[in-house]
Amino acid sequence: MALLALEGIEAAYGASQALFGVDLALGAGEVVALMGRNGMGKTTTIRVACGMMPARAGRVTFEGRDITRWPAHRVARLGVGLVPEGRRCFAPLTVEENLLAAARPGPWDRASVAELFPRLAERRDQRAASLSGGEQQMLAIGRALMTNPRLLILDEATEGLAPVVRQEIWRAIARLKAETGLALLVVDKSLKELARVADRAVILERGRTVWQGGMADLGRDVTDRYLGV
Amino acid sequence: SDLKVGFLSTLSGGGAGLGVDIRDGFLLALGEAGADDVEVVVEDTQRKPEVAVQVADEFIQREEVDVLTGIVFSNIALAVVPSAVNQGKFYISPNAGPSQLAGRGCHENYFNVAWQNDAMHEAAGAHANDAGYESAFIMAPNYPAGQDGLTGFKRFYEGEVVSEVYTRLGQTDYAAEIAQIRASDADVAYFFLPGGMGISFLKQYADAGVDIPLIGPGFSFDQTILPAVGDAAAGVRNTSEWSPDLDTAANAAFVESFRAAYDRTPSMYAAQGYDAAQLLLSAMETADVSDADAFREALRAAEFESVRGAFRFAANQHPIQDIYVREVVERDGVWTNVVVGPSLQDHSDVYGADCDL
Amino acid sequence: MTTILFIEQVLNGLQFGVMLFLMAAGLTLVFGVMGLINLAHGALYMVGAFAAASVAAATGSFLLGLIASLAAAAMAGAIVEIVVIRRLYRRDHLDQVLATFALILIFSEGTRWLFGSFPLYLDIPEALSGPVTLPGGIDYPLYRLFIIAVGLAVAGFLFWLIARTRLGIRIRAGEADREMIAALGVDISKLYTLVFALGAALAGMAGALVGAIQSVEVGMGEPVLILAFVTIIIGGIGSIKGAFVGALLVGLIDTLGRTLLPIAFGTVMEASAATTVGSALASMLIYILMAGVLIARPQGLFGAAA
Amino acid sequence: MRRETIINAGLAAGLLAIPLWAHVTGEIFTITLATRVAILALAAVGLNLALGLGGLVSFGHAAYFGLGGYAMGILAFHAQTYDPIFTWPFVFEGTKQMLVIWAVALVASGLAAALIGMLTLHTSGAYFIMATLAFGQMFYYLFVSWPKYGGEDGMAIYVRNDFPGLNTLDPIQLFVICYALLMAGLFVSWRIARSPFGLALQAARQNAERVETVGIRPFRIRLAAFVISGMITGLAGALMADLNRFVGPTMFSWHTSGEIMVLVILGGVARLYGPVAGAALFVLLEHWLGGVSDYWLAFVGALLLLVVLFARGGLIGSLAGREVAHD
């Protein structure tokens, strides 16, 4: 049984429809890359999956349970952690408070996050608003980890990070996958790195799933056609 | 109907209690007289002069009333009355008698059945003399009625005013003023704080344990207020032209029927509303309102039995009447006033001299 | 003015400040934490006072009245939050202002309909009435000392709640980004209802406590509201500490201004004019203070820069 | 034509036609009501400029309304008593000329708006709301305790002021004056909304930092808008004083600010004719409900609540559709 599955999802912002039929399935411990050009609906898909936005049609299930109409906080409590597009750290709170706000029991705590991002530990009492862009990105990842998720959703989580840090994160992701069986749904622009960690890919085009398959099967023709690389 | 009355008063929000009492007293008198030839339209002014002006316009322009009445507060009366009487309407004031309308601004169509604003303050000054208080601390909110009030007190008071303090209109905490009173060592403290301000002050004064006696005008010791003040006002002397226990036949009947009709003790405002209606009814007996001059004469004659006893109009059409000293007591579980004695007899205001009626 | 009177007035000023804080505490909480500008705070204050007065009258117990005030205001707050306020978090301040302005009208007239147009009776409990003598020979009402103690306790409690507890952190996080805190698994709606009810309960309690030495009547909450706003502006937005210091400053300046200005003017002009002019100026003093703070520190004394 | 345009035209025509008809049938009070609608609408047009376009939620517009009113009151008072307002540096006499009164009202409210704006516009959000409210209250206390001009009693001006060539005592002629000024106010706000200034103002509402990086100072833009807004409301205050032949400090009270704001919301924020629709509705409600029950304000509150919660575009919004036009 899939951990998270989306079937025929349609969704709209007011009058303008953004998703026209998205299908996606993700097994326990699996890493799936969600791909597509700008504005094709990746973020919208994630918002629907997390309960932050209602689906107009279609079904979202988690371990077989229908969670289509669940509010975001209940979905999160099932073990879905989100690193949202644009970071969205709690600006007036300190780094420490940002982490505490999200904390739920499990192996990830302030100490282990500090180990992953030593930078954050240095800036512990600084307000998130005055962090550098990259530091905020680290904080957003750390905050999602603090909820000790089973499924971690990363929407452009490496945007704005220095190459070494980015590489560090990808290595960490690979390790998490291997060691803890954490499942991941990843949106990222770097094909090269996705290819290294992802098991499968789902490609969106104008709000529809147009291709899915193993990462290894993702040929030149597909990427040219849908990703314009 | 023979007479149409536009009754405009403060019936909602703060101060609504006073308007409601005037209205109830007024309607009670009409009801008792079975006056089905009088039509009354009632509207709320929300204690806002602008709204009152609007309502008055409506009464005059659309309802075409003959007489207006009902206003509680001086500032609203000042906004409404001049233009109404200039348009040929009668105005009977059941409360509020600003000096402007008693003196140079008096008008043949304006009648006041309550009092000129200064009356109770003047009576309080006189009472302070009688009681032998040689120095006084006096206090009022910083607005025209407050300033007039203290002037009125000083007009009659012969002792020394050790301190004169103006508080903010609507002030709720009087700790600072109470400390000043305590430090003043005066023989008496005279205060004029109408409505909720008086309630707050009295409670806080009682709690502070200052032993300087208080006196005040009847407004702060009215039946609309006393139940909320409770024993904090016990024994305080105050001045008014009326009291529920005033010993006249008309008054006893009025108090009884008001209690029967509304299940509460009437206030001074209710009594004034009642008298306003009686005045109108008395005039209707001898004249028709369509003949304005005759009707005016009939009003001036004031041929009715006022609940406060002897009542007549001075030349400026404000009352000549007795003002009493009352004391706050608990009677049958209700805090109320009893008359201690007269303070001023056949009193009329000083502004009449400027009035050329 | 004697030194002892001056000291007494300073004490009065501080006391008035603490009382202001007590009246504004719920407002500060809801405002600082939820970013919600609640004009109906004064109405909840009134609800508390009326509940206390009627229950105290029926049972003869001030304590029961106080409990009733907490309960009634908290309940009114929770209902208001669920029915009205909840729909307004995503909206701008304008909608919040209007909706709560509408609530004032409804509460005021509703209370008048239930309790009539006349003020109610609510008195200080026997055990707390009368003055005590402080060192230095100042006679001071015990009840006012009691109010100071309650005000301090409330300030401490709020500060602890907001700055130190996980609940406080989450509420503040929700204020910054509601959707995001929900995506982290926090049921922010429930939290907000709770906070709003707590704020309302504080308002109600203040209404009952302060109502015992003031007039319990419809509209009693309005002067409180304006003063509380001035306090918050001076102290700084969203800061409990700011609100507390702001309240003390306002209380002190207002009280001392009221007593000292007429005296000061009396030295240069005729007595009667001095008192009127002095009092008029005194009534504007706190606004002048506010203007000064806005010029020097637009974010308030303790507010964080935007 | 867009639906909103049709509704606007209907409102403008209706507000003119009803009093004219009432004039013919002799229903004087209807004319008075219509005049009141026009004046309140003008006050709200002023606020709508700051509030709707600039997002400046001023809870202190009563200050300008009151200053306009007192400009009329003080000038007329001095004209009645024949003593000049001041004699230094030049002699300034009272007057009963509406045109002069309006000019003074515009200048006085404009200056006050500039001053308050300079103090408050550095703040934003709820802070701004509270600060403007508090400053409005400051004016209230000032005029309550200033004995020269009546203090709390206010001032009754027994005779209406003059307008060249018209008889202002005739209700319909007074109405025409107010209506003309309302139309002028609407024209000004219509042009401003579409102007570069309007664009910058709306942008500053949403993202002030961004506006700075394109070389525009949001503070100045806002201040200018705030001053224009205050002036329009001030003018309305002068007219209201003339209609009532009375000015008093309640014009400054925060309830007045709230009411002007309610007008804007009832009609529809940032809609050109929102203030007109709002004022008409409000006056009708006040008139009808006032007689229904002692507790009628509760009904007004409930209605307002419903509008805020469920009819976000106000009256115009519900009739013409949600979207504010972006043409």
Next chain:
Amino acid sequence: MTEPVLEIRKLSKSFGALRASRDINLTLLPGEIHALIGPNGAGKSTLIKQIAGNMAPDAGEIRFLGRDVTALDTVGRARMGLGRSFQISSVIAEFTVLQNVVLALQGARGTSYHLFRAVLKDREMTATARAAAGRVGLDDRLAVRAQDLSHGERRKLEIAMALALAPRAFLLDEPMAGMGAEGAAEMTRLLDRLRHEAPILLVEHDMDAVFSLADRISVLDYGEIIASGTVEEIRADPVVRRAYLGDDAEAI
């Protein structure tokens, strides 16, 4: 040697104990793209903010077009022709793409106090705005509100607004962020053309873009410029490789 368009001399800025800029010297010459790279929190955005005028330096001098602008505020510098984009998209959410660009235009032209002219009826103005939007590929999104744009499109709008200002120098803070592979490639081509209009000071973590575009690279670490040179020099610098580039040194 040509006059630098922008010159920074001994600029310093601290936040408490943290020294975000230490004695920074930097120039931007006509026609060049000067890339500024460095680890997260090194102080790049802080430097950009100081140059743009959002933040006052503690010490040092900023010269723009030969003039000392240290005391000038953001608006003044923008008027002189300093075009800036933000690291986190910052546009006018409720405005359409066209309105956003027009706003930038009127800012550049100082026509914002015209009260009575219909702004969108000004043909010349809208045409210029359209052209600017067209250059970043937003021509078919002109009537869409900025809040309805996807993340990547919003980044493009940022650039279009900077373009509309017809600046004398660009300050671009991570313009590639969130662009997607295709978008990044497009943006790279655009910047390559832009440099001929005005030189660019570019902060970017996308090394493909930096290496293909930059004429010069300066590396910032802990608020200090630790290296400065051509693409080849920087790629070869072992310190930079360790502190910042990692595997990306091999990019392209």
